[in-house]
Amino acid sequence: MSTLQTLDRGLRALDIISRSPEGISVAELAAELGVHRAICYRIVATLESHSLVTRTESGRLRLGVGAAVLLSRFEPQFLHGARPVLAELADRTRATAFVAGAEGDECVVLMVAEPTDTVLRVGYRVGSRHPLDRGASGIAILALRPPSPHDSEAVRQARRDGYSITSGQLERGAVGVSAGIRASGHPLERSVGVVATEGLDTEKAAEAVLDAARRLARLVTT
Template sequence: MPPAQGDRPDTKTSKTLHNGIEVLELLARNPRGLTVSEVAEGVGVHRTVAHRLIRTLEEHRLCTRDPSKRVTLGPGLVSLAEAVEVDLRTVAGPVLMELAETQGATAHLVVPEGEAEARALMVVEPRGAHAHIAFRAGRVDPMDQGSAGLALLSAMPPREREREEVTQARSRGYAITHGEVTHAVSGVSAPVVGRQGKPVAAVGVSVLELKDPEAIGAAVAEAARRLAVLLPQA
């Protein structure tokens, strides 16, 4: 479906760059790839223009074509994402450490991985707790399971047949789950919303016993707000 008229760039911005970004966003929503004609239709440009945009993105390794000529996102995006994540880890580190110590629980920073998954970018364990949850960064879980994924979903527009827990998280500012991604472990997470109103991450804690959900929820939500303020302005 071509973009609506209101989504067109204004006359003071680069239409070509705008279209190129739209191509990347379209490919991100279609991980199995698209034909050049499908890209042209999705962005709302002539097939010749779509082909030229794709060739330019290919030169920068931002998209690629498989043997069947279907276009997918390219490996060049990985290095760009890694640079962003380095900055995010640097900014989030002190916030997560304070959250882990004050709550005596393992704190985590989770980022969206495409449209349907969430990946643990950072895990910080409390130094003074007698017992705590341990898991490695890099773990990927379905976005509709676990408090971090539900927190991310709560900062997005409502989806068809979304879980009641997502609706609740949208209302109170944090999500709570029990034993969804790890047996007997409860999670409390809040979304970190970027400058453009989209969730860039979720901050949360994992505990064996959730004694005071509201207090932990308030602490997690405050940590998410602090991190959102610290994010780069770009």
């Protein structure tokens, strides 16, 4: 597959800059890209002209507001593609299905789908928030992050299994099963899961949730 070298370098530059929370100098970026500094300056100037990159007072490069605008447009597209996957998950498990995301130290419900053939439902609604370290959805997101000595045993277990199961942490009698959406190269920090108050077969639910997580990851990586 042939690629455009200049475009490829620009996208790689954005990736490198996005991974540098303190910013990165042009010289450091040129070294990372393996190009002459003069070429790097032209790449940076192009990215700056589209507000994708900005400079701090010290001249270091950071992501610009244009990157935030693109991110804000990504979420609706992602959720649109996720809708049929979530509906199928809800019917397959006969439980409330949802996509959740990390927002600071909280886990926020972004989308919910209810099964079509059950009356008893859990009060898990779009916009619901809870601590990131409580509930299967938040723990599954934490398990996507690099291992840390501060990780709880629940996070370590979720990292080993690929999914998290919790009971009664957010609502009395509610059982949740969630898996992180593992999009390689993309810091998505999203999870997909199901929650029910009774009768949830957690083994089958875990299998269904993992399948949904793989399908949702493809929305980002393909």
